[in-house]
Amino acid sequence: MQSTFPGFSANSMCIAPAAAIAGFLSCIEQCLVTRNLKLSVCLHAGLIKSAFNRHTLLGNRLVELYSKFRSLRCAESAFHDLPFKNHQSYNIMLAAYCRAGRIDLAHQLFDRLPDQHLVSYNTMILSLARQGFHRQALDLFRRMLKHFVVMDEFTVVSVCAACTGLCFLKSLRQLHASVIVSGLEFNLIMSNVMIDSYGKCGDVDSSQHVFDQMERRDVVTWTSLVAAYTSARRLQEARAVFFSMPERNTVSWTSLISGYEQNKEEEAALELFEQMMAKGFVPNPFTVVSVLSACASLGFTERGRQVHGFIFRRCIGLDTFNVFVSNALIDMYAKCGNMVSAASLFHWMPKHDIVSWNSIITGYAQNGHGKQSLDVFEKMVTEGVRPNHVTFLGVLSACSHAGFVSEGCRILCLMEKEYGVCPRDEHFAAFIDALGRKCQIKEAMDFIECLSCEFVPASVATWGALLGACRVHGNLEIAKRAAESLFMLDPKNGARYTLLSNVYAAAGLWDDARRIKVLMKEKGLKKDPGYSWLELRNGKHMFVARDTSHYETEDIYRLLATLVDHIKDERVIVVE
Incomplete structure (x- = not known):
């Protein structure tokens, strides 16, 4: 071990036990710092050879080391080699099981504990909450209270995390009441966590109440209250709290x-x-x-x-x-x-995660580069990255913009069969949009009916995509059916009425178009006007249809008329 661990050789096993233990502990720390699993296995072999693997302190540290590497089998081996296990031994192994997602094994070990005391409960609850097993964490907390184990601040912090993860406001309030009844003093950390948790569960008034009760506050306290108000969309109050902060x-x-x-x-x-x-x-x-x-x-x-x-x-x-x-x-x-810069950044990154792949795939799709989007998707799959529902939405959008109906159909069929991703409403809507762009309105209608036969009810997204396609290609009969379904599913959306009115107008049915407008007015519905904008010299210029509020309106409309004339001329040239 001389070359691997400088200053610690095989002869160390023959020196005084205390010095050898100190040396081995130093080696374990080195393995943690370098995050080298192979080195850790070599060290473990050295411990077994010298029989120091049976030493409780060293064994505990070794289990913890393997836990950090998520090497569960090695952690179990080191744990079972310990003849004299203390509470820390069990707690470290519990955390290792939870970190590896083996909640079943963690519960089995917990049930075999000779003494289930507060530290063991805290370790288990914290590990469950950190790994996202929030319900199990709350169940264990209730079991702890039934066994009359008194909570401490670490328990409160962990249970708050579980309540927040599930957005269980009632459970959070019960925890708060239990702390008060138990006589446990609210220290700064507990109060800060409680403010944050109430905010994330949507009860900003309780966050403010906890804040008002505090005798001592720090910058975390104030920041947590600001976050609570922003989560509740109460931005003015968040701003007021922020600018009241002493630091x-x-x-x-x-x-x-x-x-x-x-x-x-x-x-x-x-x-x-x-x-x-x-x-x-x-x-x-x-x-x-x-x-x-x-x-x-x-x-x-x-x-x-x-x-x-x-x-x-x-x-x-x-x-x-x-x-x-x-x-x-x-x-x-x-x-x-700017897909050139986006692609350059993507290729520059030394490592990609699923968000990286989704961003570039969706970016290409939204900017009309369907083929490039599909090429990146194929590369992603080739590299062994498993796509998720966001990936497939981007890919189906790419197929829609590029007119790749057959490819879109193939991908929709492969989602669940090959990748285990169940298609959602937005995926079906993207495929319907692809059919609509290729003027396959009847096929889109047949697809929706096929979904209904498979007990997948058509949604606002799917009917909306179909109605949009009808507006472009002028299929009045299917447009009326899509609109009727949308009026039932989304009765307060004025945009649906406007869309149907436009379909009637495009077909020359002006009386029907006016009738829809009147109906929309009677229901008190409005459609927010569409607008566009551009950034010029760090300024934002907004444009709305028939708007005359811009200070250069005359020049803008004059240039717009010139552009329209150019487009008409280009069309004439293309036709000829």
């Missing part, structure tokens, strides 16, 4: 920025980001991802490019650990229509 940091700024971005207030999010930068705070990867998402939603290519430059200069999130920053950049460029 702010990057995390608190990020919480407010991401809250505005997630609530579709992208321009306000960008303004807050500029304020943050002006005050000298350095953004973290989570900040720039929110900002890039805002740029993507607004189509602000130049602003997004500036953020990209800042990320590159500051090296924010450019390591493989923060691959999601690169994913956000790809998504931003794709949504802004």
Whole structure:
């Protein structure tokens, strides 16, 4: 072992036990730092050879080491070699089972514990919550209370995580009441977690109540309350809390920025980001991802490019650990229509996750590059990456935009058969859209009826795709049937009435078109006007049909008329 672990040789096994134990512990730490499983197995062999594998402290550390590598078989071997197991031995093995997703084995071991005390319960509950087994965590907590085991702050934090994961507000309130009844003092950590949990479960008023009861607060307390208000879409109150903070940091700024971005207030999010930068705070990867998402939603290519430059200069999130920053950049460029930059970033990344693949596939699809989207999908499958429902939605959209109906049909059939992904409404709608774009309206109608025969009821998405196709290609009979179904499924959506009215108008049935408009007015329905915008010199210019509010309206309409004339001329040339 001389070459592998400097300063520790095979002769160490002949020295005093205390020194040998210290040496082995040092070697285990080295294995943890280097994350080298092969090295760990060699060390384990050395421990067995010297009989130190039976030492409780070393055995515990070895089990923990294998647990970090998710090598369950090796962890079990090291655990079973221990003749004298203590509570820590069992707790480490419990955590190893939970980390590997073997909840059945974890429960079996827990039930065999000679003494199920608080630390064992905490270990099990925390491990279950961290691995996403929230219901099992809550069940175990209830079992703990039935056995009169008194909770502590670690229990509360873990159970809060389980309640949040399930969005079980009632269970969270019961936990809160149990803590008060038990006489357990709410310390800073517990209060912060409770504020955060109430916010994520949609009860911001309880978050505020916990906040008001606190005698001591830190920046985490204030940030948690800001996040609670943004989650409840109460942005003005979130802003008021934020600017009342005695001290702010990057995390608190990020919480407010991401809250505005997630609530579709992208321009306000960008303004807050500029304020943050002006005050000298350095953004973290989570900040720039929110900002890039805002740029993507607004189509602000130049602003997004500036953020990209800042990320590159500051090296924010450019390591493989923060691959999601690169994913956000790809998504931003794709949504802004710059697939050259998106593809360049994708190929530059040293490692791709499923989000990376989905972003580039969907980007190509949305920008009309159907063949490239399908090529990337084939490459993804070849590299052994398993597609999910988002992947297939992007691929089916690519087939729709490119007119690849046969390929779309093939992929829809393969989703569940080969990849175990059950098609959803949006997948069926994408395929119906593909049929509609190829003027196969009757085939689209037959497909919906076929779904109904297989006990898959047609949805708003599928009927909406069919009605949209009817508007383009003018199939009045099927349009009426699709609209009637939509009026039943989505009666308060004015856009459906407008779409049917346009179908009637295109067919020259003006009385029917007016009748739908009157019906829409009687029901008090409105369709939000469609608009487009462009970014020029970091400014946003919005355009709505028949709008005259822009300060350069006359020049805009004059240029628009010139463009229309050019298009007409081009059509004449093409026909000739």
